[in-house]
Amino acid sequence: MLKRYIIIACMALPGLFAQAQTVEPVTPLVVSGSADVYYKYDLSTFKSPTGGSNIPTSFANDQNSISLGMLNLILSKSVGKASFVGDVSFGARGQYQSIPNGNGDPGNMANSFNIQNLYVKYQFNEAFSMTGGYMGTFVGYEVISPIPNVNYSTSYLFTNGPFQNAGLKANYSFSSKVGLMVGLFNDWNTYQDLNGVSHIGAQLSLNPTENWSAFINVLSGRSAAGAATYGSGTILDLTTTYKINEVLKIGLNAADYTLPENNGGYSGVAVYPQVALSNSFTLGTRGEYFAYKDGVAGPGTSVVCFTVSGNIRSGALNLIPEVRLDNNGSATFFKNNLTPTKTASQVSLAAVYSF
Numbered sequence: 001m002l003k004r005y006i007i008i009a010c011m012a013l014p015g016l017f018a019q020a021q022t023v024e025p026v027t028p029l030v031v032s033g034s035a036d037v038y039y040k041y042d043l044s045t046f047k048s049p050t051g052g053s054n055i056p057t058s059f060a061n062d063q064n065s066i067s068l069g070m071l072n073l074i075l076s077k078s079v080g081k082a083s084f085v086g087d088v089s090f091g092a093r094g095q096y097q098s099i100p101n102g103n104g105d106p107g108n109m110a111n112s113f114n115i116q117n118l119y120v121k122y123q124f125n126e127a128f129s130m131t132g133g134y135m136g137t138f139v140g141y142e143v144i145s146p147i148p149n150v151n152y153s154t155s156y157l158f159t160n161g162p163f164q165n166a167g168l169k170a171n172y173s174f175s176s177k178v179g180l181m182v183g184l185f186n187d188w189n190t191y192q193d194l195n196g197v198s199h200i201g202a203q204l205s206l207n208p209t210e211n212w213s214a215f216i217n218v219l220s221g222r223s224a225a226g227a228a229t230y231g232s233g234t235i236l237d238l239t240t241t242y243k244i245n246e247v248l249k250i251g252l253n254a255a256d257y258t259l260p261e262n263n264g265g266y267s268g269v270a271v272y273p274q275v276a277l278s279n280s281f282t283l284g285t286r287g288e289y290f291a292y293k294d295g296v297a298g299p300g301t302s303v304v305c306f307t308v309s310g311n312i313r314s315g316a317l318n319l320i321p322e323v324r325l326d327n328n329g330s331a332t333f334f335k336n337n338l339t340p341t342k343t344a345s346q347v348s349l350a351a352v353y354s355f
Contacts, residue, residue, distance in 0.1 A: 086117070159223070233260050240252050
């Protein structure tokens with residue numbers, strides 16, 4: 001009889017343990033991303049020895065060529081309160097034009113891919129979370145992926161600011177309208193910080209109304225190569241978006257970056273008006289003023305640029321015809337005969353598929 005009770009108890013134990021354990025919700029592995037190609041033509045017909053054009057911002061650099069952007073693959077998954085994101089890109093935008101790029105990987109000079117994001121997150125409760133790893137920067141309005149940007153070409157503010165920040169950050173939501181992030185980070189755009197975790201950053205997020213959001217950002221520290229190095233110093237950044245109605249939306253990005261010991265920096269502002277003319281067509285413009293600061297290397301210069309981009313959507317496909325005009329305070333651009341000029345203009349057509 002005792003043996004029978006022992007057998008029954010042993011058979012019941014797994015069920016009791018299963019009831020005692022908390023079953024954490026598990027989401028399936030999510031695969032998302034984008035693929036983009038483009039054609040661009042510099043109206044001066046200038047073409048550099050490497051096939052580039054006049055306007056020196058990130059991405060879409062090739063002159064008179066049907067060229068690759070990138071294939072962007074994003075994996076994400078969550079189990080209970082823990083989650084991860086892995087984001088890898090293939091192609092020119094990731095391999096050569098993001099930071100760090102394939103040429104800058106000392107372990108593999110022929111690297112054909114770029115890690116855009118690789119981080120883990122733990123959500124302690126509804127208000128507090130911590131994230132660690134390699135993350136897209138919290139500074140600025142535009143991003144590396146072509147999906148969220150209404151313009152295909154990028155701003156000078158985007159090109160000169162950080163692309164990614166590796167580090168550990170804490171996020172706390174005081175309410176649905178106010179949040180705060182603070183973190184410790186590596187040098188800008190590096191997988192490994194040679195002078196140790198050297199930067200501190202913070203972001204104050206505000207949502208005063210349902211249609212208005214704003215982010216006040218600061219990132220400060222010293223890069224391994226010294227005070228005159230990109231990434232040393234302090235950047236202050238404001239990003240805000242206001243949805244006027246279902247048709248009109250306007251965004252703004254203003255930033256000031258100062259390197260220590262009079263090594264220069266930059267300041268600028270960009271405005272992003274958007275008009276949704278239909279469910280399938282949005283007209284987006286960008287007006288930008290950008291100025292390099294005077295420093296020990298010499299006087300700075302400034303540029304004003306204006307960009308008009310159409311977004312023609314059909315399902316997951318977005319066609320982006322674009323016209324852009326830049327005017328520099330100095331003659332930094334070139335005509336076809338290599339004569340310096342202050343103005344440059346270009347037209348482009350991009351196809352972006354998101355999944």
